[in-house]
Amino acid sequence: MNIAESFRFALTGVLANKMRSILTTLGILIGIAAVIILLAVGAGTSNAIKAQIAKLGTNVLTVSRQTTAGGRGPTGAVAGTRSRSTNLTTADMAALTDPVLAPDVDAVAPVVSAANVTSTYQDASHAVGTFVGTTPQYFSIANDTLAAGSLFTDADVTASNPTVVIGDTVAQALVGSRTSAAVGQTIALNGQNFVVSGVLTAKGSSGFNDPDDIVVIPLSVAQDKFTGYSPSLASISVQARSSDVMNQAQNEIQSILDARHSVTSANRDYVIRNQAQVLTTATSTTTTLTVLLGAVAAISLLVGGIGVMNIMLVTVTERTREIGIRKAIGASRSSIVGQFLIESLIISVIGGILGIAVGFIGSAFPILGTQPQVQWWTVWVSFLVSGAIGLIFGIYPANKAAKLRPIDALRYE
Amino acid sequence: METVANPMAHAHAWPVIALDHVSKIYGQGEAEVKALDDVSLTIDHGDFVAIIGASGSGKSTMMNIIGALDAPTLGTFHLDGIDTNSMDEYQLAQIRNRKIGFVFQNFNLIPRTRAVENVAMPLAYAGVHRADRRERALAVLESVGLGSRARHLPSQLSGGQQQRVAIARALVTHPVLLLADEPTGALDSKASHEILDLFDTLHAQGRTVVMITHEASVAERASRLVHMRDGHIIADERLRELPTTQLEVSL
Ligand SMILES: Nc1ncnc2c1ncn2[C@@H]1O[C@H](COP(=O)(O)OP(=O)(O)OP(=O)(O)O)[C@@H](O)[C@H]1O
Ligand SMILES: [Mg+2]
Numbered sequence: 001m002n003i004a005e006s007f008r009f010a011l012t013g014v015l016a017n018k019m020r021s022i023l024t025t026l027g028i029l030i031g032i033a034a035v036i037i038l039l040a041v042g043a044g045t046s047n048a049i050k051a052q053i054a055k056l057g058t059n060v061l062t063v064s065r066q067t068t069a070g071g072r073g074p075t076g077a078v079a080g081t082r083s084r085s086t087n088l089t090t091a092d093m094a095a096l097t098d099p100v101l102a103p104d105v106d107a108v109a110p111v112v113s114a115a116n117v118t119s120t121y122q123d124a125s126h127a128v129g130t131f132v133g134t135t136p137q138y139f140s141i142a143n144d145t146l147a148a149g150s151l152f153t154d155a156d157v158t159a160s161n162p163t164v165v166i167g168d169t170v171a172q173a174l175v176g177s178r179t180s181a182a183v184g185q186t187i188a189l190n191g192q193n194f195v196v197s198g199v200l201t202a203k204g205s206s207g208f209n210d211p212d213d214i215v216v217i218p219l220s221v222a223q224d225k226f227t228g229y230s231p232s233l234a235s236i237s238v239q240a241r242s243s244d245v246m247n248q249a250q251n252e253i254q255s256i257l258d259a260r261h262s263v264t265s266a267n268r269d270y271v272i273r274n275q276a277q278v279l280t281t282a283t284s285t286t287t288t289l290t291v292l293l294g295a296v297a298a299i300s301l302l303v304g305g306i307g308v309m310n311i312m313l314v315t316v317t318e319r320t321r322e323i324g325i326r327k328a329i330g331a332s333r334s335s336i337v338g339q340f341l342i343e344s345l346i347i348s349v350i351g352g353i354l355g356i357a358v359g360f361i362g363s364a365f366p367i368l369g370t371q372p373q374v375q376w377w378t379v380w381v382s383f384l385v386s387g388a389i390g391l392i393f394g395i396y397p398a399n400k401a402a403k404l405r406p407i408d409a410l411r412y413e
Numbered sequence: 414m415e416t417v418a419n420p421m422a423h424a425h426a427w428p429v430i431a432l433d434h435v436s437k438i439y440g441q442g443e444a445e446v447k448a449l450d451d452v453s454l455t456i457d458h459g460d461f462v463a464i465i466g467a468s469g470s471g472k473s474t475m476m477n478i479i480g481a482l483d484a485p486t487l488g489t490f491h492l493d494g495i496d497t498n499s500m501d502e503y504q505l506a507q508i509r510n511r512k513i514g515f516v517f518q519n520f521n522l523i524p525r526t527r528a529v530e531n532v533a534m535p536l537a538y539a540g541v542h543r544a545d546r547r548e549r550a551l552a553v554l555e556s557v558g559l560g561s562r563a564r565h566l567p568s569q570l571s572g573g574q575q576q577r578v579a580i581a582r583a584l585v586t587h588p589v590l591l592l593a594d595e596p597t598g599a600l601d602s603k604a605s606h607e608i609l610d611l612f613d614t615l616h617a618q619g620r621t622v623v624m625i626t627h628e629a630s631v632a633e634r635a636s637r638l639v640h641m642r643d644g645h646i647i648a649d650e651r652l653r654e655l656p657t658t659q660l661e662v663s664l
Contacts, residue, residue, distance in 0.1 A: 012526075328521070329510065330506055330511070330539065330586075331510075332502065332503050332506035333502050335538065405482075405483065406482040406509075407483040410521060
């Protein structure tokens with residue numbers, strides 16, 4: 001009795017009860033497809049978030065004022081020791097470029113901002129999401145590139161020229177889909193005229209906020225016309241030399257600013273946000289998501305496997321007499337085990353292959369706004385798992401069938 | 414049992430089947446049934462034995478033990494000199510497949526499987542090639558007069574036809590030991606004659622044949638008659654001597 005023979009007998013068994021075989025196969029199919037699709041959704045989400053964060057710059061630290069009461073003691077007895085302003089100043093920013101004290105800081109840019117800025121151009125009007133007054137270094141730190149026109153220069157900052165660089169969303173709102181048409185036009189920001197020098201390349205929305213809904217003007221102009229002149233900054237954007245030295249750069253900034261502000265880690269009046277941390281947090285969130293999705297999928301696969309076992313048990317019980325006859329005419333225990341194992345393997349592997357196909361088809365369409373990305377390892381693992389399900393859940397019924405004494409199987413009613 | 418004659422008279426014979434104080438007990442306590450009660454029986458190689466007895470006397474029970482389908486509750490069974498208790502599952506399967514042809518009282522054909530495939534199945538377990546199998550199965554079906562019904566399912570055959578398919582399946586491996594439990598029970602006298610002629614031929618070739626029957630005319634064709642009652646052998650007589658020139662077919 002060779003394998004081909006067992007296979008032929010097994011196939012006959014599978015085909016003898018087509019509807020039942022199809023339904024059992026469906027159980028495995030759904031399980032495998034769920035594993036592939038849900039893990040693809042997890043991977044797609046995770047990759048989308050990573051790509052989004054990478055676009056925002058992975059080696060950027062943002063130093064901003066502590067706006068809450070954090071850092072003050074619970075008694076409210078605070079700032080007696082603080083000899084200086086709690087504001088971030090351009091002097092603070094300059095201190096961060098010290099090559100000795102902050103060797104891992106590559107570039108810095110000041111940021112002042114204003115809320116409720118409305119841009120208008122001819123009849124069009126758009127409430128700006130983010131308004132930034134800064135220096136040209138800001139663009140390279142923020143990973144901004146131009147879609148059209150040019151950036152403003154240090155000379156524009158020095159001369160307080162009313163020029164503006166606008167984001168894709170703003171350009172679309174003001175001049176329509178051909179955003180390059182905005183270059184050279186004069187737009188108004190809260191009634192003040194600015195000449196558009198450039199339009200930034202779209203970064204794409206991360207879903208939480210739109211990085212393209214932005215206008216950027218020279219620092220001096222922002223202070224002149226919006227925030228009023230003061231040395232105080234909203235934040236300082238800092239670029240580390242590489243994403244590997246983010247922590248060192250952060251420590252250097254803290255020691256410089258702690259000294260300048262006479263604070264300690266217990267009562268800091270500023271916070272440093274680290275894009276790498278954001279990335280780590282986001283990644284661990286999506287990992288949790290993926291694990292949860294995977295667990296749900298694994299459960300459905302397990303249910304499918306139990307379905308196979310159930311059906312094989314029914315099949316074995318139903319065909320006990322047949323098993324008795326086969327043993328009486330010389331079938332060995334192993335050939336009976338082989339026949340039923342192959343039957344359950346056929347069911348589960350066909351289910352597995354179809355499930356992989358359905359998984360690919362299902363992953364071709366965006367789910368909840370993200371494009372699932374099928375992970376090849378899930379395909380191989382699914383295939384092996386479906387085979388293993390056939391073996392594991394088939395072995396008990398097959399053995400049950402094979403170990404009967406021929407006469408007991410023959411007498412089975 | 415004092416009437417039992419000595420059946421082992423033949424010079425060249427050796428025991429193929431040896432039941433030694435075999436009992437088969439079903440159930441427990443109140444419901445206990447002694448289907449076989451301390452039976453000893455030896456059948457020599459090349460013999461043609463008919464087993465008769467009333468319904469429920471234990472004939473089928475004994476046949477199942479001889480065919481290695483069942484094991485005795487007490488006592489030992491030697492098949493061709495080997496204690497079947499000492500054989501493992503695989504060896505027993507091999508013996509059932511290669512050496513024994515078994516015709517069941519209730520035919521036991523595999524449902525939803527064509528006659529020719531039923532007949533060919535023992536050959537599949539013997540590792541015979543597919544095309545050969547089919548050819549041999551068709552030839553045996555022809556010899557039991559069912560050549561034209563080869564592609565029928567068991568459910569499409571009459572009782573007598575099913576019985577002949579079962580006989581064909583038992584014969585297809587050319588077993589040296591043919592065990593038949595009422596092989597002619599469902600057949601008319603003409604068909605039953607043909608089957609018995611077939612058995613005669615096999616016997617003449619030196620095969621050992623053991624058959625259970627209810628009919629005196631069938632039992633008369635055998636060389637030896639074993640009579641059972643209530644799980645005992647109550648008579649054992651030789652009807653005719655075995656031919657001395659036997660074709661040697663060893664088990
Ligand atoms: N599995 C079983 N469980 C309990 N009792 C059984 C079982 N098989 C057989 N018996 C009993 O054993 C006795 C002998 O049965 P057996 O089938 O050997 O009779 P038989 O001589 O072949 O009869 P028949 O001529 O009707 O076929 C019967 O009384 C029967 O009820
Ligand atoms: Mg009987």
